[in-house]
Amino acid sequence: MEINKKIIELLKRVKEKNPLVHHITNYVTVNDCANITLAIGGSPVMAEDINEVRDMVSLASSLVINIGTLNSKSVQSMLVAGKRANKLKIPVILDPVGAGATSYRTDTAKRILSEVKLAVIRGNLSEIKTLYGVDSKTKGVDSSDSISANGSELKEEKEMAKALASKFNTVVAITGAVDIITDGKTLYCVENGHKIMAKVTGTGCMCTSLIGCYLGAGDNKLLAALAGVVSMGIAGELAYEGLEKNNSGTGTLKVKILDAIYNLSKTEIIERSNINEE
Secondary structure, three states, X not given: OHHHHHXXXXXXXXXXXXXXEEEXXXXXXXXXXXXXXXXXXXXXXXXXXXXXXXXXXXXXXXXXXXXXXXXXXXXXXXXXXXXXXXXXXOOEEXXXXXXXXXXXXXXXXXXXXXXXXXXXXXXXXHHHHHHHOOOOXXXXXXXXXXXXXXXXXXXXXXXXXXXXXXXXXXXXXXOOOOEEEEOOOOEEEEOOOOHHHHHXXXXXXXXXXXXXXXXXXXXXXXXXXXXXHHHHHHHHHHHHHOOOOOOOOHHHHHHXXXXXXXXXXXXXXXXXXXXXXX
């Protein structure tokens, strides 16, 4: 499959380039995001004070903005860093964690979307629906909506993703049981991963960090988003399969996800990726 070859080549470039990925992210998963960035071959930096974000993002290969634990100071830093990244043509990825849960969170995500040019938006279905303007409720920061594997609902979700991507000239990645990745024209559906991943906080944030690493190593934002989603899905499968049936749980799973990303190989991508292009 040609797309697998492109993902494998991009993974190789990540390991060769060691891209610096600047995160302005949340304190719940900051350590997980740093570790998965290191595991795939990137170099993480977590800097959010407004006095240094301009300088730090200027050194970076990509910028990850994650609104998981908002405060008024970090919002200003996100906007300043995002605009600086735009000026320097450094790709920016937004993870609109919990958009739809509160008006402050929703307004912040939409403000970033309107003021910063984004290369990729990665979120769950509820978050993406909220950005698109469809009423959707989140349970805390978790999605209350799930992507249907077939039927008219999946068709509607694909059309929504395409429309949002086209409107903002960005790539939209909706992650769930079925992942949808599109730039408004080409669309990929991915069916990798395992449902147990939803029991570990941070798997979405880590996926966003992986996309940030791929973005920092290449210039194809659609491929970067696809590569990040597929890599995280494969890692989740491998981690689950590596659990001891009566002795292991979600704590071990998270460690094994990191191990799987560190050891991610050409063979695993070829044998395991479940990608459909439309």
